[in-house]
Amino acid sequence: MAEVNHIPYGNHSSQIGELRIPDYPGPNPVVITIHGGFWQSKYGLEENVPLAEDLTSRGYATWNIEYRRVGEDGGGWPGTFIDVIDAVNHLTQIEERFQLDLSRVVILGHSAGGHLALWLASRMNQVQMDEINKTLHVPIQSVISLAGVSDLKKMWEIHEEQGISSHVASFMGGSPQEVSGRYWIASPIELLPLNVEQILIHGEVDRHVPVEMSIEYHRRAIEQGDKVRLIVLPEVEHFMVIDPSSSAWKSVTNALEISR
DSSP states (O other), X not given: OOXXXXXXXXXXXXXXXXXXXXXXXXXXXXXEEEOOSTTBTTSOGGGGHHHHHHHHHTTOEEEEEOOOXXXXXTOXXXXXXXXXXXXXXXXXXXXXXXXXXXXXXXXXXXXXXXXXXXXXXXXXXOOOOSSSOOOBOSOOSEEEEESOOOOHHHHXXXXXXXXXXOHHHHHHTSOTTTXXXXXXXXXXXXXXXXXXXXXXXXXXXXXXXXXXXXXXXXXXXXXTTOOEEEEEEXXXXXXXXXXXXXXXXXXXXXXXXXXX
């Protein structure tokens, strides 16, 4: 099992990442993993430890990042967004020490982490004068969204229809009607085309993030000329796509091989 390097990228206790280096001669390609949990503080990066260990054993350096979440000081809008950019950009400070190949970087996010992964691609080398005011300086080869929340407005509507408290509104600091400008900045479907290769993997029987969200996002991305693939997995639910022991995991590792 690869040694885990706990590396802070900021001063908050949640501004930290776990870097695992494979037992391969470097520089090694990097997979940045972003966990889900609807951006809430009760869910953390430990969700991604099994997949990070699996990917490291396959020859990838893995950077499993934590970020400030709803329920923590500075979590939500815009702190979470600032954190994930800072976490990725921090790789430029440690690439030589750990023999990282930053020309081969893939971002892999699950659920809410899928949202953040797709959103990150929209910030690549673009100076945007908005509330976040951050640019991504690490080139991204591709993004793999595992059951990702690619449409914040739609996710908000789904929670409203279900009669449950909206995790999206808590995250964004209001509903799409109350803070519409934030949703335009933060929702991947509104930011197309991303001009980065995207692979969407989604279970057909996902009860947390409906597969229709990835289907519609894929349709819109294709319309706008993005390079995007959609893989819908029959009889697969929300968490199977991050379980290395599940039948769904091969689709993820295959997608990475394509990217590599």
